[in-house]
Amino acid sequence: MIRERRYWLMKSEPRVFSIEDLARSPRRTTCWDGVRNYQARNFMRDMAVGDQVLFYHSNAEPAAVVGIAEVVRTAHPDETQFDKTSHHYDPASTPSAPRWDMVDIQYRQTFKSSLSLDRLRQEPKLKNMVLLRKGSRLSVQPVTEAEWMLILALAGARAS
């Protein structure tokens, strides 16, 4: 029994890693390392291959949903947690009991017109989106199917 495809949103600062960087990556794929928040990690552990991801540019002008990626590998240990030279090194984590996971995502498309936070806030049907909730900072978050459909429609995009 194959589980139904689910929808997610993942944030990245474009000055660090943009959707253009993803599109230029080998096999248009990257591993989503560096997540150090338990709730975000748990969402990644819920992901399945084929799940769809809204790619969001945070700390950007403007902050916006800019395109789509797809999960191509489920959660596996994030190697940067064991790397003393990494900014994401976690001395409390060990290879026998890894604390942090990552998934791999592959580029699908960049929206012709990205959807800024302001634009999304204008949609009453999106008012419950995790992204738009006051104080929400989660870098990996679930998106409902209805939200997904509406956002694709607003972007003039087709499901990939």
Add this chain to the structure above:
DNA sequence: GCCAACGTTGGC
């Protein structure tokens, strides 16, 4: 660069 909101840590 500011700062509100949130998460984590650690003393007690």
Add this chain to the structure above:
DNA sequence: GCCAACGTTGGC
């Protein structure tokens, strides 16, 4: 288990 202190996120 409480909560103050600290660190981070991310919009502005």
